[in-house]
Amino acid sequence: MKSIPMKVTANQQVSERYWHMKVDASELDAEVSPGQFFQLRCGHDLNPLLRRPFSIYRINRRERTLEFLYLVKGAGTKRLTQMKAGEYVDVFGPLGTPFVLQDEWKTILLLARGVGIATLAALAQDAAEKGVQAVAILSARSRNDLLAAETLQGFGAKVLYVTDEEGTSDVSAVRRLLEGLLREDPIQAAFTCGSKRLSKLLQELAATHGIPAQIALEEHMGCAMGVCFACVCDVREGGQLKTVRVCKEGPVFPLEKVVL
Numbered sequence: 390m391k392s393i394p395m396k397v398t399a400n401q402q403v404s405e406r407y408w409h410m411k412v413d414a415s416e417l418d419a420e421v422s423p424g425q426f427f428q429l430r431c432g433h434d435l436n437p438l439l440r441r442p443f444s445i446y447r448i449n450r451r452e453r454t455l456e457f458l459y460l461v462k463g464a465g466t467k468r469l470t471q472m473k474a475g476e477y478v479d480v481f482g483p484l485g486t487p488f489v490l491q492d493e494w495k496t497i498l499l500l501a502r503g504v505g506i507a508t509l510a511a512l513a514q515d516a517a518e519k520g521v522q523a524v525a526i527l528s529a530r531s532r533n534d535l536l537a538a539e540t541l542q543g544f545g546a547k548v549l550y551v552t553d554e555e556g557t558s559d560v561s562a563v564r565r566l567l568e569g570l571l572r573e574d575p576i577q578a579a580f581t582c583g584s585k586r587l588s589k590l591l592q593e594l595a596a597t598h599g600i601p602a603q604i605a606l607e608e609h610m611g612c613a614m615g616v617c618f619a620c621v622c623d624v625r626e627g628g629q630l631k632t633v634r635v636c637k638e639g640p641v642f643p644l645e646k647v648v649l
């Protein structure tokens with residue numbers, strides 16, 4: 390794995406807070422899997438100094454391009470919005486452990502909040518390519534933030550959405566939706582990203598229904614190579630608490646192990 394200058398082929402604002410970047414990944418010789426991420430240098434100077442981590446949103450193996458969907462937050466992502474098509478962005482990766490999609494699963498559940506949708510979209514793409522039906526609950530501040538819903542529908546996913554602005558996104562409302570889906574759809578595995586509250590809920594319901602579940606964690610990262618220990622979290626293994634690095638041992642973990 391190495392850092393590669395990749396040509397930006399598109400970098401556009403797609404909603405009030407979100408941007409979409411597409412890069413030419415023809416120089417990348419590693420396989421990329423959903424759940425993995427890349428560290429992007431946001432600019433051409435040392436400001437900001439640290440790279441920023443972004444999940445892979447769409448993988449176009451035939452075109453040899455990668456896509457990122459990003460929420461504009463602070464210095465790094467603001468700088469990223471200034472990159473124009475034709476410029477080169479320094480991309481390091483792929484990093485981290487991917488989601489596991491078992492061959493025998495026919496229907497999977499995706500539960501995402503906010504920019505967690507970006508991480509789960511690549512999984513929906515993979516599921517569609519393997520003939521697996523994805524059922525998704527997407528939660529966001531507003532409808533304006535739910536742009537990835539169309540991407541998921543394009544992959545054949547059944548999408549339900551809840552928003553803060555419509556008052557449909559509180560945990561009890563999502564619990565009712567999840568319980569309905571778990572009753573009606575033959576869900577064999579679940580995946581989540583983007584909200585600790587919703588992940589806790591899924592942890593409880595997955596345990597009750599005996600469904601394996603995976604979570605992609607998003608912690609602040611420094612080096613993303615396992616050296617700086619900025620992104621540690623706790624997991625429970627064999628009755629013991631263990632501290633792990635999200636960048637190295639994760640970002641994908643079995644949901645039942647993670648201390649949320």
Ligand SMILES: Cc1cc2nc3c(=O)[nH]c(=O)nc-3n(C[C@H](O)[C@H](O)[C@H](O)COP(=O)(O)OP(=O)(O)OC[C@H]3O[C@@H](n4cnc5c(N)ncnc54)[C@H](O)[C@@H]3O)c2cc1C
Pocket residue numbers: 426437439440441442443444445457458459460461462463464465466467504507508606607608609610611619640
């Ligand atoms: C695995 C992973 C995947 C992600 N995927 C996406 C995605 O697909 N789309 C998306 O929009 N966002 C994603 N994020 C979140 C995204 O990385 C942050 O929103 C982004 O880094 C914000 O950068 P900023 O400069 O705009 O914001 P700021 O908040 O100004 O800066 C955040 C950065 O400062 C540094 N930092 C801050 N606090 C600490 C700390 N405690 N220790 C060490 N360093 C620190 C880190 O470099 C951090 O990335 C992901 C995060 C992770 C960990």
